[in-house]
Amino acid sequence: MTTRHYPSTIESRLSRRGVLGLGAGAAGAALLTACGSLGPGSSGSAKTVKFWDMMWGLTGYTPVAKKLALGYKPASGRPKASYQYIPWANFVQTFSSAVASKTGPAVSSGASYQALQFLRQGAIAPADDLIAKLDKEDFLPGTIEAMRYEGQYFAVPWQMDIRVLYYRKSLLERAGVAAPTDWDSLKAACVALRKQGRSGFGMQAGPATTVGGQQVLTMMFNNGGGMFDKDGKPDCVTDRNIETLEFLRELVSIGAIEKRYVSYTDQNLLTDVKSGKIAMTFIAPGYETNLPTADQADLVVASPLSGPHGDKGAYASINNLMMYTTTPSQQDSEAFLTYYLDHMKVLWQKGVVTALPVRQSIVDLPEFQANANMAKIAKEWQPVGKTHAALSPTPFPALNAVDGGQALAKFTQQIIQGAGTPRSQLESLQKGLESLVK
Known part of the structure; x- marks a missing residue:
């Protein structure tokens, strides 16, 4: 039987716990040394759009997500993307250390409220310009607006746990x-x-x-x-x-x-x-x-x-993709993330994600609709889902x-x-x- 991984349930103690309690500098220099493999030289040059991603589905998730990210073909003059898998174990320290040392990613997935925490530290780039270009009608009800805080979009939703x-x-x-x-x-x-x-x-x-x-x-x-x-x-x-x-x-x-x-x-x-x-x-x-x-x-x-x-x-929790101020340029991050959002349907087509997609175009895929449980969740449960804020x-x-x-x-x-x-x-x-x- 395929082993299932739950970022928001089985691994909730790892995926969500303590980002607020561990500030950007809390992990310290010792942890930076321990995470040296995640430093700026390991996942591409300084001009690479570094994408850090967690394990979000079944055991086959990471290879598919990595192939998707590395399939990005930037316009002339824009940097390519790199992909780094970040384990849920100790992920809080990994991100906090990277934010403190400014060696972190340009774009990442992560815990539901992670972007909000790092936003307070000035590490998250606003997503207003990117969201303005998206087809908001394709997003399930309430998912886009759940990414708005004090008049600013802080991230882009991509899937929901409920x-x-x-x-x-x-x-x-x-x-x-x-x-x-x-x-x-x-x-x-x-x-x-x-x-x-x-x-x-x-x-x-x-x-x-x-x-x-x-x-x-x-x-x-x-x-x-x-x-x-x-x-x-x-x-x-x-x-x-x-x-x-x-x-x-x-x-x-x-x-x-x-x-x-x-x-x-x-x-x-x-x-x-x-x-x-x-x-x-x-x-x-x-x-x-x-x-x-x-x-x-x-x-x-x-x-x-x-x-x-x-x-x-x-x-419900709405998991999102966030952009950081440590990036070759904001435009480069937005260009990569636009590509990733437009092509991420492959994660459901390949069956490596069991979370609920937040885009109607993915929900409408025959591969998704073939699963009666998932189709029912999208149709009946998503509209009544509420976050901790309720x-x-x-x-x-x-x-x-x-x-x-x-x-x-x-x-x-x-x-x-x-x-x-x-x-x-x-x-x-x-x-x-x-x-x-x-």
Whole structure:
């Protein structure tokens, strides 16, 4: 079976954690020495448009992405591009050190809020001119505007990670229930599954992962709630959020959410989904690729649930491509990135990416539409996806610390363990966020 890599789930502790906490100079000169292979001489001359990229898909992703980048044929007088693979392990230090020493890339992929953090340090070049040239109508709703902060575009979106409800079709049929459509039917399905010794709300909330928090946020967003108000200020203790946590408490009480999930890793969750111990879970697109081929068709994406008040929502992160001020020229970076955006459909045509593309032209590809789960996610889940900011119309730099910090993780563990009341849990989250958002 092909090994699956999740930059925003299984590797979330690496791909998102701590960019804010580690400032540009935090890694120090010693780390620069350790990362010497990523210095200016390793990936092309000073006049090369250096593109640094992470592992974003299946094991075949990097060769395809590298070939795509190196296939760039610049206009006369413009520099060629080079490609450097950056491991998620220690990526924070790698980028921070490179930014501090001005030896970094001209263009890169990276964590969802990475560009916002480095923007504050003057290291990110604005993307306004590039976005002005793009066909905005080809981008899925909300993806372009999510790249705007204080009147300026800081990056260009290229794919979305979102938490969607997967269920084992055979297990629900065996329990005599249909795929849930709202909270009542979700609870009913969980009760029926529990009678057969199965969990209906699998979670991954170990201390080294952010997935559990994203699963909780999905339910909060599904009830019109969130962590921040429209001005980006922490606002956790609301009636809708309390109602959501009361529902999750019910799921804990009936065994749909099991106490052991408090220490679950990606492998724990996957093992239980494979074995049938977990029949439903909110997880990333393409999760079925982790199962044996014979079982993949049994793992199906449900439609978004309707919350108690008719709301629909799910946690999502919009991954982007960013340009840096360390470049031969801004025009060179834009020329390369324009090419890359126009040709990146090959990543989905080759099947090396399972994240959701943000361009309708890629969604419309026959190779994409052939996957019923992915087609459903694009059509039904993408329009209701919300970032950590949720109720705020724009993102803000502090979200990086929130995403990678411990406040949301501790909050999730309290829910699973049944520690305190919904109100006290939200009050604890509020304090944790206030310490990060200053």
